[in-house]
Amino acid sequence: MREVFRPGRIGPLSLPHRIVMGAMHLGLESLDDGGRALSAFYVERVRGGAGLIVTGGAAVSRVGAGGAHYGVLDDPAFRDRLRRVTGDVHAAGGLIALQLFHAGRYASPKAFGLQPVAPSAVFSRVSGAEPAELSGADIEATLEDFGRAGGYASQLGFDAVEIMGSEGYLVDQFLSPFTNRRDDDWGGDPQRRARFGVEALRRVRDAAGSSFPVIVRFSGADLMDGGTSQPDVLGFAKLLAQAGADALNIGIGWHESPVPTVQTLVPPGTWAPVAAAVKQAVGDLPVIASNRINRLESAEPVIASGQADYVSMARPFLADPELMSKARAGERINLCIACNQACIDRSLSDEHVSCMVNPRAAHELEFPRVRPAAELPARQRTATPTTTTTTPADPESVAAESAVAEAVLAGSAVAGSAVAGSAVAGSAVAGSVVAGRWGGASRVAVIGGGPAGLAAARQLAADGHRVDLYEASGALGGQFNLACRVPGKADYASTVDYFATELARLGVQIRLGRAITVDDLDLLRSYDRLVVATGVRPRRVDIPGADLPHVVPYPAAFADGALGQRVAIIGGGGIAVDLAHLASHGSAAMAPAVRFLREHGVEPGPVPVTGRRDVTILQRGERLGVTIGKSTRWAVLATLRRQGVRVLPRLTYRRITAEGVHVVDADGTEHLVPADTVVIAAGQERDTTVSDLIRLAGIDHQVIGGARQSAGLDAVLAFADGLRVATPP
Ligand code: SF4
Structure with a gap:
């Protein structure tokens, strides 16, 4: 991995390699411990070889906070915590950038009892609220918030800032015609919609100092119907370059876009071409690719081919704080498996995050570090x-x-x-x-x-x-x-x-x-x-016929050759959903990323699939897969729908016969669900x-x-x- 470990520069910063540790909201930001836990989290990653670290979002104002556990930069106690973080990170030899955050219409009204604000009053499913439209004076005040936040970053000893605009937060909201329906200085055409993000960059730079590095993160593709076009995105990137941004970090999608971007079912590397288009538009300006790159081996070709200068990896540093040092030493890495269960899902619920495969993440002070061999x-x-x-x-x-x-x-x-x-x-x-x-x-x-x-x-x-x-x-x-x-x-x-x-x-x-x-x-x-x-x-079920030879408990159903062509799955939990996904997936003679993009309508083209089974999920309850995390459930259920899986809810199971499963539905009608294989996935x-x-x-x-x-x-x-x-x- 020659390219990953090649040193680089962002503005005046010399970086030891080409991996940026991306921002993650941890839930430690608001912990009243003087910043000990937050600092321990970052310092451990510095010791594990992280180069430039970007903090989780620091809200530039209370109304812009993403939840009750976000730190707000006007809070002196939060600034004290951050001062400790920068001191400790520098003492450990690291570099750290403060992410300046404003959620706009994604802000939760429950966090501080404030109505979210946005360029236009467009309801948000994410916050469950209709935001108040910002007046011209409000916009000026919000830009002042960004400027003041930039000043704090420099005073607190940060090495850089990143203005967080991607995934549908405030900067993206101004850029998109879907959420910016204004016709004034701040909206009406692509240049005016771009103005807020460019002006935020200027205010931050003015307050932080002319040589203070400023990175801007925005969505290179918002994946929204009626959203920002690619020419508008590339035009915005050029304006940011002209305004003196030191690097552009390219996020993908919005939190409400119908295309999954970071879940397991997104093939690694799918989004690198989006960053590549921005790189082509801005020439020498450093571009950082992100989203669903979980291995350094996947980052290497992105950098080597010039699609991007850097790769931002966030969750992989939760899974393994020693990602970089282990990779240098050729040691095995605890890989992020994109389950989202202990990180994004908890963050969406405003809970303290961690990691499934590394439960010590963000609990560094509670559990001892596992020592390296030496x-x-x-x-x-x-x-x-x-x-x-x-x-x-x-x-x-x-x-x-x-x-x-x-x-x-x-x-x-x-x-x-x-x-x-x-x-x-x-x-x-x-x-x-x-x-x-x-x-x-x-x-x-x-x-x-x-x-x-x-x-x-x-x-x-x-x-x-x-x-x-x-x-x-x-x-x-x-x-x-x-x-x-x-x-x-x-x-x-x-x-x-x-x-x-x-x-x-x-x-x-x-x-x-x-x-x-x-x-x-x-x-x-x-x-x-x-x-x-x-x-x-597996929980056994008491259904007549459950001992027939074509009835299998779920562990056996995952084996090669275990399933026939017509499969009935009894149960509606996460395992039933996984099995239905496996059974109905089939195969297509194309790269997984191409199949994914076509199936989700991101790029045109047919997906000829062979080997799909006919799958029916039979469940007693109403909602399928309720135990699956919030960030993944919607995406995998959409996949099942696309793959033709039928879901029959509110059933009573009568008996299993050689022909299939006899059930009684909610209105009392008994019928047969034909199946040559019946899988029992009714819990554990x-x-x-x-x-x-x-x-x-x-x-x-x-x-x-x-x-x-x-x-x-x-x-x-x-x-x-x-x-x-x-x-x-
Ligand atoms: Fe990755 Fe899952 Fe850990 Fe999140 S919880 S960092 S997605 S392995």
Whole structure:
């Protein structure tokens, strides 16, 4: 990756490489801790090799704040936090730009009880409000807000600012004829619609100093019906160049545009040509490409081909703060898998963000850092990690054995609790750390190699414990091994690879295909600590015919060749949606990005698809996929509609026959849904086989992840549970 690691310049700033850490609102900005948590977040990324960092949006005024947890620059306490951030980042050798933010009509009226403002009074689905139209005097005052914010940035020690105009925020709102319906100095034709953004740049520059670097971020394609045309966008870019912008950062889409831009189903690299068009228009002015570039390997050709000078990556720095230093050293990176579940979805709900695959993100002060290899104790550095695999046990036989064990152990469990008082405590969940064992390294068994078990084993081993991980199946990863088969989710496999690599690095002994049975109780007693992370199993349904050979539980349905041509899926949760997506996707002989752009009407052209199955989702409830995150649900449901998936809500299941599923709909009519394969995806229940066995034997243990709680559990909570249970109090 020669080009990614080539130093560069933005204005007077010398940058160590071509990756900019993009802005992310964290929810730490308003934390009343003097800026400690915010600073720790950024400093860790500086230490991990980040070059120029752009902060999350700092509101130039209260009415422009994106939510209640946004920092507002007129607040002295927020400025104090930022002063700490710049001091600490500089002390660590980093560079940081302040993003100046005004949400316009996207501002939430709930945040500060203020009506949002915009160029014109055009209702916003995002804020759920109709904004007040800015008068000429209001616009002047808003520009003064931007200018004052630029002054603050320079006084607080920032190295640059980025004016945030993309994704449909205020600058974009002025530029677009969809939201700017004025006919005055600030609207009416492309030049007047562009004027606000150009003037904001001038005000910031005037206040911050003539040599202070100013980056402007705007949407290179808003993907909105009736939105800004490409000639208007390119004209705006040229005006910004003439007005002295130091770089242009090209966002994609608006928050309300009907085309997904950052979700898993957007093929990586799809949007680079948008930045390339801007680059062509502005010549030597540095252009930064962004959106859905999650690997440095994908950034390399964008820079090498001249499509852009820099690539902005935001979420990848949540997933792995050491992204750049690890890449330089050739080490494995914890990849952002674009799930959005702990970052964008939380941000949209004004919650504190983190990362599914790195739950320590934005919690740096709460959890210890996992040490790089060179910092590990000698015992771990010299340990030889092993992975042994035995033939996986049949889950049915393990369950049966557990039932036998229950009967056998019923008496001794009572005795155990009477004598040691630990049988009841043994059912304790995450957080019931065994007192006194944290002082030094102990022997720990982690049972289960899904997300919760992987996270726990990694953190425990990093803390110096000797960890053995037992996984009943033949592979680590749990349900991630199903998810990675879904179109767009192939990167989920890289998470499993990453954790497997980490466990090996940290000396964890991995036993695959090793189910825990009643014969292992003495073995389990030999450990200082047991963590049970056996996850979930599919919920069985009580429908006549559910035992027919063409009825399969959802884990089996993800396998190659498991599905026929006509598929009925019983259940309406996230797994049912994933399976329907997989079953109806088919294949098209074209690059994934081209298929995506054509299917979403962004570029013209046919998409001849072969191998699509006929899929029907049968559900008892009304709304499909309610557990899917807000930023992804709408996009994947639109994909199912496009792929012809039928959804039948409010059903009662009567019986399954060789012909399909007999159901009764909401108006009481019984009918047959024909199917040659019926998949049961009706939810999950805790897999307590092992925890019951251990509990009944009176052995102290902790239960985490899906084995602890299946209702409302997702991979975000599972990874976080693993981290929490492994962290000393
Ligand atoms: Fe990426 Fe998901 Fe982590 Fe967000 S939560 S940074 S999308 S892996």
